[in-house]
Amino acid sequence: MKRKVIQYMILAIYFLSPLPIAFISLKGLNFSLAAPAFIGIVSYTWLLSELITAARPKFIEKYFSLDKFHRFHGIMAIVALALGLMHKEWASFAWGEFEFSTVFGDFAIMLFLLLTVLSVFFMTNWLGKIKIIKIVKDTVGNFFFSKYSVMKFLHNFNIVAIIALSVHVITIAYLVRGDMTLTMMYALYFTVSLSFYVYHKLIRPVLLKKNMYTITDVVNENDQIVSLTLAAENGRLFDYKAGQFIYLRVLDENYSFEEHPFSLTSAPENPHALSVSIKNSGDYTHIIQRIKAGTKVTVEGPYGGLGQPLEDIQNTDKSLVLFAGGVGITPMLGILESLRKKNAKNKTLLVWSLRNENELVYATELASFQKELPNFTFIPFYSTQNGYLDAEKTEAICESAAVPYAISEFVLCGPKGFMHTIESTLVSKNVPKQKIHFESFGL
Numbered sequence: 001m002k003r004k005v006i007q008y009m010i011l012a013i014y015f016l017s018p019l020p021i022a023f024i025s026l027k028g029l030n031f032s033l034a035a036p037a038f039i040g041i042v043s044y045t046w047l048l049s050e051l052i053t054a055a056r057p058k059f060i061e062k063y064f065s066l067d068k069f070h071r072f073h074g075i076m077a078i079v080a081l082a083l084g085l086m087h088k089e090w091a092s093f094a095w096g097e098f099e100f101s102t103v104f105g106d107f108a109i110m111l112f113l114l115l116t117v118l119s120v121f122f123m124t125n126w127l128g129k130i131k132i133i134k135i136v137k138d139t140v141g142n143f144f145f146s147k148y149s150v151m152k153f154l155h156n157f158n159i160v161a162i163i164a165l166s167v168h169v170i171t172i173a174y175l176v177r178g179d180m181t182l183t184m185m186y187a188l189y190f191t192v193s194l195s196f197y198v199y200h201k202l203i204r205p206v207l208l209k210k211n212m213y214t215i216t217d218v219v220n221e222n223d224q225i226v227s228l229t230l231a232a233e234n235g236r237l238f239d240y241k242a243g244q245f246i247y248l249r250v251l252d253e254n255y256s257f258e259e260h261p262f263s264l265t266s267a268p269e270n271p272h273a274l275s276v277s278i279k280n281s282g283d284y285t286h287i288i289q290r291i292k293a294g295t296k297v298t299v300e301g302p303y304g305g306l307g308q309p310l311e312d313i314q315n316t317d318k319s320l321v322l323f324a325g326g327v328g329i330t331p332m333l334g335i336l337e338s339l340r341k342k343n344a345k346n347k348t349l350l351v352w353s354l355r356n357e358n359e360l361v362y363a364t365e366l367a368s369f370q371k372e373l374p375n376f377t378f379i380p381f382y383s384t385q386n387g388y389l390d391a392e393k394t395e396a397i398c399e400s401a402a403v404p405y406a407i408s409e410f411v412l413c414g415p416k417g418f419m420h421t422i423e424s425t426l427v428s429k430n431v432p433k434q435k436i437h438f439e440s441f442g443l
């Protein structure tokens with residue numbers, strides 16, 4: 001079945017998930033009772049679905065990129081919370097107060113609100129960059145706010161709010177409505193969603209430890225980037241596509257227990273080891289620069305859709321054009337390594353935007369691509385010297401490398417502004433959006 005059709009099917013299941021409960025619950029109720037209840041049911045089922053999306057199930061993620069998946073998770077949580085608030089106000093206006101069972105619902109809504117506000121301030125990614133939030137953060141001090149690990153820690157308390165919310169709906173269904181079928185439906189939805197969450201938070205980390213990885217090689221590419229080779233203790237690597245990424249957790253008391261995403265720089269054609277390359281970008285990635293060979297880690301994945309463009313050019317005369325900004329080079333290394341191992345003849349262009357020549361690392365890898373890929377062109381672009389890549393410079397580079405727009409797949413990975421500029425330039429050259437593939441390093 002086509003990817004798009006499956007995407008629409010998944011979205012339809014998500015958006016229609018409140019209907020079975022609504023059907024049972026609202027039968028025979030008049031509008032003034034049914035309307036606030038319907039909004040509450042929608043809010044509840046969508047909030048429960050957040051437990052499923054938080055567990056990033058691979059069978060769903062593979063049809064979307066994890067980046068989009070996380071955005072959806074964030075936006076829908078806010079929509080569901082707003083509906084929950086609307087339900088609370090409308091229900092107390094239309095039905096009066098039920099002393100007993102709203103205690104849990106009120107507590108849940110308050111806790112959700114508190115955690116949402118705190119999360120937004122501790123976020124370092126897209127939501128935290130909204131102008132008004134940025135102004136407050138800058139005024140109060142980014143040292144206190146903008147800590148990804150604090151945000152993740154606080155986020156965990158949402159489960160308490162979800163449990164309180166479930167107690168609220170289940171007690172209403174059982175004690176107020178006296179409806180056993182409805183009670184069971186609520187309990188079923190809760191149990192299914194909670195199982196995803198429990199699997200993700202408790203069972204998956206234990207299972208991952210059954211096939212730990214050992215860091216067998218550490219290469220400090222420069223004082224800001226370290227490359228690690230990882231070998232599976234049981235000798236079996238998982239299947240992945242070049243350009244995909246993993247979640248890495250270092251099993252050492254000096255590291256936080258939190259897992260971090262890193263793109264694979266290795267190619268699936270190498271059955272013996274995985275590799276990643278990590279830039280010092282914050283607390284965790286700072287201490288990882290000094291990690292020792294022999295350290296144990298767990299690896300979870302693969303995720304991400306960058307494997308697709310390589311599949312699309314395989315056994316064809318299509319071209320592949322890779323645009324990397326800074327550490328966004330990492331998935332490109334995996335993709336190029338895979339092409340090299342396959343002896344691919346496709347025309348391939350790598351444009352790597354860097355601040356200056358000192359950042360130009362991976363000399364061995366780049367030399368081997370240049371030597372062994374017959375149609376490979378590498379263009380480093382130094383922004384200190386030439387300014388940031390804009391539409392004109394992007395076009396000039398593509399022209400100098402004779403990029404055949406009509407038969408190329410494009411892969412972009414780097415800062416948001418960088419990817420946006422290149423995407424709009426390509427679109428202005430009539431490249432269809434489905435031929436432009438992204439990976440965003442800020443989830």
Ligand SMILES: Cc1cc2nc3c(=O)[nH]c(=O)nc-3n(C[C@H](O)[C@H](O)[C@H](O)COP(=O)(O)OP(=O)(O)OC[C@H]3O[C@@H](n4cnc5c(N)ncnc54)[C@H](O)[C@@H]3O)c2cc1C
Binds near residue numbers: 279
């Ligand atoms: C799909 C993907 C692939 C990536 N691949 C690479 C790579 O190959 N090499 C590399 O050097 N970096 C990569 N990154 C970025 C890397 O994950 C972050 O730089 C790292 O997690 C920062 O953690 P920190 O504690 O050092 O920094 P912090 O100061 O906590 O955060 C710095 C930035 O990293 C983000 N970040 C922090 N922790 C996480 C997390 N657990 N999950 C998601 N984002 C986080 C924050 O939102 C922030 O924007 C990738 C990120 C993503 C999403």
